[in-house]
Amino acid sequence: MGFTKKLTNDQATIAFGKELGPLVQPGDVILLDGDLGAGKTTFTKGLAQGLGIKRHIKSPTFTLIREYQEGRIPLYHMDMYRLEQTGAADLGLEEYFDGDGVSVIEWSQFVKDLLPDDYLMVHLEKDPDDDNRRMLTIEGKGPHYQKLAQEWEEADGK
């Protein structure tokens, strides 16, 4: 269950992410899947705006997790890029997943074993003919996230 969305540039990616901001709830887990430069952090900037966060969303690659407390609910922005072929045992990820905020995870494929069963997957792909264009595929796993995906699609249609 899900939908796809074509976006023409970074601003459109941000606007699309922003629409998800009011819909997410504490404990929600969103996985961002896409290559280097596919726009994962750009998308997260939009989501942060939708949560009412004003600070810059910076790449969390160095510290793996950045926390933003100023929005409607906390945003936990995680980047598992450095954990390729390694896993994240004992990073305490589950404490974030059970927490009071929304967790956004880039490069989640490197910590597959630690992910919850249900999540919202946002797959970002560059248009091979145009570096600015993106194709997003949204998929909700489990009833809660299928509903979230549906609400997002409706909010986007309005």
Next chain:
Amino acid sequence: MNILAMDTSNRALSVAVLSDDRILAEKTTDVNKNHSTTLLPAIDQILKDSHLTSDQIDRFVVAQGPGSYTGLRIGVTTAKTFAFTLHKELVGVSSLASLAGNIRHTNALLVPLFDARRDNVFTGVYQRDDHGQLTNVVSDKHVPVAALIAQLKMLNEDIIFIGTDVAHFAERFRAAFGQQAHFADDEANLPHASELGLLGAQKEAVKDIHAFIPHYLRRTQAENDWLKTHSDKGHQPYVEEV
């Protein structure tokens, strides 16, 4: 001999001060896992309650693992730093043995365990001998729950499961062992540093404090994957002073 014992290997925190085999003070909490902020204040409090200062401690005993990696590192780093900086003795005791030590006056198999996720546990098998001394029957290890059950079936004795994580597996243990399965009460499911200290009093002190590290019982996934295709040779030393 004055002993300071500490266990931060799981969610609970326990610290105790002993004078030989007399327990002077003990503090155990099962509130959160933030041992970084709570361990030294707890040590400070029980030392004060015991009218001792840290330099009057002769031996530092720590739950060396298995358990939560971060928790183990906080306990082990605190204990080894105390022993190193005050030139005192250091002893590591299995966190599982300490839990098993909570159960007395039985010759049943004692099976303490911690949930290691993905249907695995950290566990070992212990038993009291005829003199009441705790002995290790199966050494501590990281195993699938199914493998533990298979091994215990072969031993075919009464079993007492110990630890707050046992509840996750209780139904499976009941199904597998029926009347032979018993479960420790809430008090015995929590670690008690006094028990850790008593076990630590009997052990020899470690020779090389610097080399003392937690018993994680698992290599990191990174190292496991790497060792599948590489040999250690030619890469060591991994850490060098520059």
Next chain:
Amino acid sequence: MESKRELILAFESSCDETSVAVIEDGTKILSNIIATQINSHKRFGGVVPEVASRHHVEYVTRCTEDAMKAANVTYDDLTAVAVTYGPGLVGSLLIGVTAAKTIAYAHHLPLIPVNHMAGHIYAARYVKPLEYPLLALLVSGGHTELVYMKAAGEFEIIGDTRDDAAGEAYDKIGRVLGIPYPAGKEVDRLAHLGHDTFNFPRAMIHEDNDDFSFSGLKSAFINTVHHADQIGEKLSREDLAASFQAAVIDVLVTKTIRVAKRLGIKQLVVAGGVAANQGLRERLAQVVKDEHLDLDVVFPPLRLCGDNGAMVGAAAHIELQKKHFAGLDLNADPSLEFAYAATYQP
């Protein structure tokens, strides 16, 4: 009474170096033991947090013993214990914090918490006295910041990266070029062999703010390599590196000099791992010379650009004067940041 020497035992363990130093009066390095884990993490192409934490436990007391011995001091001689408590990897930070707290407690010494980034700036104190107001350009794997210091120990962020840190961009494009971690030094070397032929974007260079952005540069680089691959064209790695580095340095230098002029700064400290970059050092010196600027650019010695205990001790010296001490409940703060200036517009 005989005046006692001020001696600080300083710990640093925020990433993949375990370091312990003994510092006298914030200016003299009596010892600075650094155990680097680089050989270990090279195996994985980057720092693996759990592996790093494990190595710190293996080395923290050893480094302490070596630092005390090399400095030829006893615990009774010490004035205070200092430690980096953030930013960094939480598991790594915790080892230094735990060891430092335990030593401070066991020997009844005050404990000084130090911001790792303040440490990087104060590494410059080993070159010469710092003069305020001062501007610091902090460039590392996790940070690209312009920090204004009105006085000693006062830090305000006036410019910041809006996405990736400069050092992170180096590592990511290094990966595209097949350069093993850590890529910075090799990209710097290749850049000196090539020419700026690709004209990558200089993001925000003319914009009316003091911020940086390197994400667009990273994308442009990846796209260029990707398109060449598609048509089977082989690009010069030297020229790619030179073009990338020229774009990074252009932006860093242009914006930093502009801020220094605007604020009438006399001393500029360039600090953090990327401060070791030769291209950056050469260009800044060139601009100051060409424009006849009255600006004293201070780079910490190469050995002190990376993470080390000496820089923590120098920053702690200032905190000691301000009596900024921590209790036994000090925790690691992986997301610790300086405050933003009141005038800063995100």
